[in-house]
Amino acid sequence: MKIGIPRVLNMYENYPFWQKLFAECSFEVLLSPESNMELYQKGIASVMSDNICFPAKLVHGHILWLIEAKVDRIFYPIVQKEAKEWDAASNSFNCPVVSGYPEVIRSAIDPEGNYGIAFDKPVMSFHDIDILRTQVYNYFQTLGIDKERFDTAFDTAWDFRNETKNNLIINQKELLKKCLESGEMVFVVAGRPYHADSLVNQKVGQILADLGITALTDDVFLEPQPKEPPKSKRFRLAERFGIGFKRLNMVSQWSYPNRVVHAAMEVAKLPDNVQLIQLNSFGCGPDSFYMEEISQILRQAGKNHTVLRIDEIASPGSIRLRIRSLIESLKTAKG
Numbered sequence: 011m012k013i014g015i016p017r018v019l020n021m022y023e024n025y026p027f028w029q030k031l032f033a034e035c036s037f038e039v040l041l042s043p044e045s046n047m048e049l050y051q052k053g054i055a056s057v058m059s060d061n062i063c064f065p066a067k068l069v070h071g072h073i074l075w076l077i078e079a080k081v082d083r084i085f086y087p088i089v090q091k092e093a094k095e096w097d098a099a100s101n102s103f104n105c106p107v108v109s110g111y112p113e114v115i116r117s118a119i120d121p122e123g124n125y126g127i128a129f130d131k132p133v134m135s136f137h138d139i140d141i142l143r144t145q146v147y148n149y150f151q152t153l154g155i156d157k158e159r160f161d162t163a164f165d166t167a168w169d170f171r172n173e174t175k176n177n178l179i180i181n182q183k184e185l186l187k188k189c190l191e192s193g194e195m196v197f198v199v200a201g202r203p204y205h206a207d208s209l210v211n212q213k214v215g216q217i218l219a220d221l222g223i224t225a226l227t228d229d230v231f232l233e234p235q236p237k238e239p240p241k242s243k244r245f246r247l248a249e250r251f252g253i254g255f256k257r258l259n260m261v262s263q264w265s266y267p268n269r270v271v272h273a274a275m276e277v278a279k280l281p282d283n284v285q286l287i288q289l290n291s292f293g294c295g296p297d298s299f300y301m302e303e304i305s306q307i308l309r310q311a312g313k314n315h316t317v318l319r320i321d322e323i324a325s326p327g328s329i330r331l332r333i334r335s336l337i338e339s340l341k342t343a344k345g
């Protein structure tokens with residue numbers, strides 16, 4: 011059976027886990043391709059709200075691509091919460107757009123009713139490992155997978171998830187350490203996991219690299235995941251870094267935006283060669299109040315808060331110009 015997975019929103023966070031889990035249970039997985047304008051335009055006619063953020067609008071094209079690829083089922087779970095990364099943060103919800111978009115797709119495209127392709131959108135939550143295991147098993151049971159096989163596959167997939175996250179975190183920590191030792195300029199580009207989509211981020215990382223600047227993501231400030239299989243009831247990481255959340259003026263309840271705030275708190279403690287760029291999608295609800303908080307944290311440390319508003323623009327020229335001016339102004343301030 012071929013399972014289609016759209017390369018969108020929260021899939022940028024949990025895809026390694028899902029891919030491994032399906033593969034271990036002998037399913038073939040087909041991931042939709044990287045976004046491009048053609049893929050975006052393929053789905054635009056079914057977008058139900060003009061003012062929804064660009065990462066959400068992109069989902070439609072990816073789902074239609076999977077339908078055209080004639081997969082047997084499309085898997086796009088409703089993930090309400092991610093793993094709780096800081097005890098001091100009040101919660102780890104996904105934004106309602108992220109968690110609710112499978113429902114939007116069901117009504118806007120209806121893969122099952124209109125195309126005869128099963129559309130699976132089970133409700134999941136990553137904040138509690140026992141609950142996650144039960145929820146995922148309930149779904150895999152419907153695909154004919156027995157408990158013994160599922161449990162082995164689940165543990166393997168969880169280890170793989172941790173391993174891929176750790177590679178990302180550890181490699182970036184090494185790069186940051188080098189930049190701190192050498193004093194060279196480094197930018198932490200903070201946003202959402204799906205801002206890794208180069209159509210969404212307008213190639214910010216590449217632009218920085220072309221200008222000779224090291225670009226990291228907010229993952230650099232996460233702590234590596236524990237090696238052993240998940241046994242504890244709650245899964246958390248980096249608890250000891252969470253203290254600053256209690257001092258914020260907002261409710262720190264959104265998982266991905268919390269990482270941006272945390273990144274700002276960490277950048278604020280570091281020397282001036284470490285700066286933060288925040289990626290912001292037009293129409294983003296959580297960012298409308300998180301941004302002010304991030305701005306304050308950085309201003310108190312005497313640092314710039316650079317926000318790059320990214321949307322469905324076809325040319326990254328203005329982004330390049332903005333980054334160049336930022337770098338030049340930082341050099342001038344330093345000189």
Ligand code: SF4
Nearest residue numbers: 063105107291294295
């Ligand atoms: S957090 Fe913002 S950018 Fe992300 S899905 Fe929600 S509204 Fe869109």
